[in-house]
Amino acid sequence: EIQWGEDGRPFHFLFYTGKQSYYSLMHETYEKVLNVQKHQDQLTDQDQPSQKEKKNLAGSRWLTKIELEEMLLEKLSDNDYLRFIQLLQKLVTLPCGDIEEKYIQKFSKEVPAQLQKVVIEPLKYNEQGVAFSTGEGMRKTARATAVVYDNGTGKVTVNGIDIVHYFPVLQDREQLLFPFQFLDRVGKHDMVCTVSGGGRSAQAGAIRLASAKALRSFVTEKEVEFMRQAGLLTVDPRVKERKKPGQEGARRKFTWKKR
Amino acid sequence: MAAPSAAGLGRRLRAWLPRLTQVRWSRYNPSFLEPEVNKELYQKPWEELSEEEKEKMELKAVRPIKAAPPNVSSSVFSDPVISKFTNMMMKNGNKVLARSLMAQTLEAIKRKQLEKYHKAPEDQKEAIECNPYIIFHQALKNCQPIIGLSNITKGGKTYQVPVPLKDNRKRFLAMKWLITECRENKNRRMLMPEKLSQELLQAFNNEGPIIKKKHVLHKMAEANRAYAHFRWW
Numbered sequence: 001e002i003q004w005g006e007d008g009r010p011f012h013f014l015f016y017t018g019k020q021s022y023y024s025l026m027h028e029t030y031e032k033v034l035n036v037q038k039h040q041d042q043l044t045d046q047d048q049p050s051q052k053e054k055k056n057l058a059g060s061r062w063l064t065k066i067e068l069e070e071m072l073l074e075k076l077s078d079n080d081y082l083r084f085i086q087l088l089q090k091l092v093t094l095p096c097g098d099i100e101e102k103y104i105q106k107f108s109k110e111v112p113a114q115l116q117k118v119v120i121e122p123l124k125y126n127e128q129g130v131a132f133s134t135g136e137g138m139r140k141t142a143r144a145t146a147v148v149y150d151n152g153t154g155k156v157t158v159n160g161i162d163i164v165h166y167f168p169v170l171q172d173r174e175q176l177l178f179p180f181q182f183l184d185r186v187g188k189h190d191m192v193c194t195v196s197g198g199g200r201s202a203q204a205g206a207i208r209l210a211s212a213k214a215l216r217s218f219v220t221e222k223e224v225e226f227m228r229q230a231g232l233l234t235v236d237p238r239v240k241e242r243k244k245p246g247q248e249g250a251r252r253k254f255t256w257k258k259r
Numbered sequence: 260m261a262a263p264s265a266a267g268l269g270r271r272l273r274a275w276l277p278r279l280t281q282v283r284w285s286r287y288n289p290s291f292l293e294p295e296v297n298k299e300l301y302q303k304p305w306e307e308l309s310e311e312e313k314e315k316m317e318l319k320a321v322r323p324i325k326a327a328p329p330n331v332s333s334s335v336f337s338d339p340v341i342s343k344f345t346n347m348m349m350k351n352g353n354k355v356l357a358r359s360l361m362a363q364t365l366e367a368i369k370r371k372q373l374e375k376y377h378k379a380p381e382d383q384k385e386a387i388e389c390n391p392y393i394i395f396h397q398a399l400k401n402c403q404p405i406i407g408l409s410n411i412t413k414g415g416k417t418y419q420v421p422v423p424l425k426d427n428r429k430r431f432l433a434m435k436w437l438i439t440e441c442r443e444n445k446n447r448r449m450l451m452p453e454k455l456s457q458e459l460l461q462a463f464n465n466e467g468p469i470i471k472k473k474h475v476l477h478k479m480a481e482a483n484r485a486y487a488h489f490r491w492w
C-alpha cells in the first residue's frame with residue numbers, strides 16, 4: 001500500500017518514524033489525557049467536586065498485543081505495547097476519565113465471567129445407597145484419583161493403606177484434611193484414593209486436588225466459589241525446571257574462576 | 260533457554276508472554292491472583308465488607324487464582340510467621356527435621372511457662388502468658404530493629420548510613436539473628452529447641468543477646484546520624 005504521493009512526500013506526518021500508526025495512536029491517547037486534565041482543572045476552578053464514578057475494571061481487559069497489531073496493521077514490540085497499556089491505565093485512573101469512555105471502549109474487551117464455568121457432576125449412589133463422587137488430581141508427576149463417600153467417620157485410605165502409615169509427615173496429612181476442614185466437614189466423609197508417581201509432597205498435593213474436586217458435588221455453588229478462591233481447585237503448574245547446558249543446574253552456574 | 264508456557268484455558272485470551280525468558284518468571288500467567296485461605300473472611304455477609312474489600316471480591320470473581328502452596332492450610336495451627344521461621348531454620352531441604360524442631364521448641368516454651376504458672380502466687384498467675392504462639396510473635400516484634408545501616412559509597416569512601424527498613428526486612432533480620440544466635444552461642448550438649456525456647460523467652464521479656472544486638476544497631480545508627488543526608492531514596 002503506497003503511503004507517499006507523486007512528489008515522493010509521504011501522506012502521514014509520522015511516516016519516517018517507521019511505526020506511524022502506533023505513534024499517531026500514542027499522540028491521540030496523550031491528547032485525551034491532557035483534555036481530561038484540563039477538564040479537571042476547569043472543574044476545580046469553578047469549585048465543583050470532581051466526579052468519582054469508578055468504572056468496573058474487574059469485568060474487562062485490555063486488547064492483547066496480537067489484537068493491537070491487527071488493529072494497527074503494523075508490528076509492535078513488547079515495550080511499545082506496555083507503554084500504550086500504561087497510558088490507557090493512566091487515562092482510566094484519572095478522576096474525570098469517564099468523558100473519554102467511548103475512546104477507551106475501543107481498546108477494552110469484556111471478559112465473560114462464565115468462561116470458567118465448570119460442570120459440577122451429580123452425586124452417584126452405590127449398592128448400599130451411600131452417595132459418593134470421584135475426582136482426579138495431579139501435582140508435578142503424581143496422579144491421584146479420590147472417591148469420597150458420604151455418611152462416613154473420616155477414615156482415609158491411600159492405595160489400601162491408612163494415611164497415618166502412608167504419610168508419616170504431619171504436613172502431608174494437614175494437606176489431605178485441608179478441603180474437609182475448609183468446608184467444616186472433617187468427620188463426615190470417608191475417602192478411598194489411589195496415587196502413583198511423584199514424591200511425598202507431590203502425592204499429598206495431588207490427593208488434595210482430587211478430594212477438592214470430588215467434594216464439589218456435595219457442596220453448594222457458593223462454597224465451590226469459595227474453594228476456588230482459596231486455591232483448592234487450581235492445578236499447580238510448577239514443575240522441575242530443566243537443567244541448561246553450560247550451567248550446573250537449572251539456575252546454579254559453574255564456579256567462576258578469574259583465570 | 261526454556262520458554263515459559265502459560266497455564267490456563269485459551270492462550271489467545273491471556274496476555275502474550277515474551278519469547279525470551281525473563282530472569283524472574285513464574286509458571287503462572289501474570290493475571291493469576293494469590294489465594295485467600297482464611298475461612299472467616301468467606302463467612303462475612305456482603306454488607307459488612309468495606310469498599311476496598313468489595314472491589315477485591317469482584318476482581319477475584321473474574322480472575323483465575325493460583326493453587327494454595329503446601330505449607331498453607333486453613334486449620335488454626337498453620338501460621339505464616341511460623342512457616343517462614345521453619346523454612347529459615349531448614350538445612351538442605353530437610354523440612355521434616357525443621358518442623359519437628361519447631362514443634363519441640365513450642366512445646367518447651369509451653370512447659371517452661373506452665374512451670375512458672377504453677378509456682379507463681381495467685382495474684383501473679385494472670386500476668387504469665389502461656390500461649391507459645393503469642394510469646395513467639397511478641398518476642399519477634401521485640402527483636403525487630405527500627406532503622407538499619409546501609410553501605411553508601413561517596414567520593415571513594417564507604418559510609419554506614421542510617422536507613423529506614425521495610426517490614427519484610429525487619430522480620431527477616433529478627434528471625435536471622437535468632438537463628439544464628441542459637442546455632443553459635445550454645446553449649447556443646449544443648450539441643451536447638453531448648454536453646455531457642457530460652458532465647459525466645461528472654462526476647463519476650465526484652466532481655467538477652469538478641470535485644471542487645473538490636474540496641475547496638477540502634478546506637479550505631481544514632482552515632483552515624485550525620486551521614487543521614489547521603490540517602491537518596
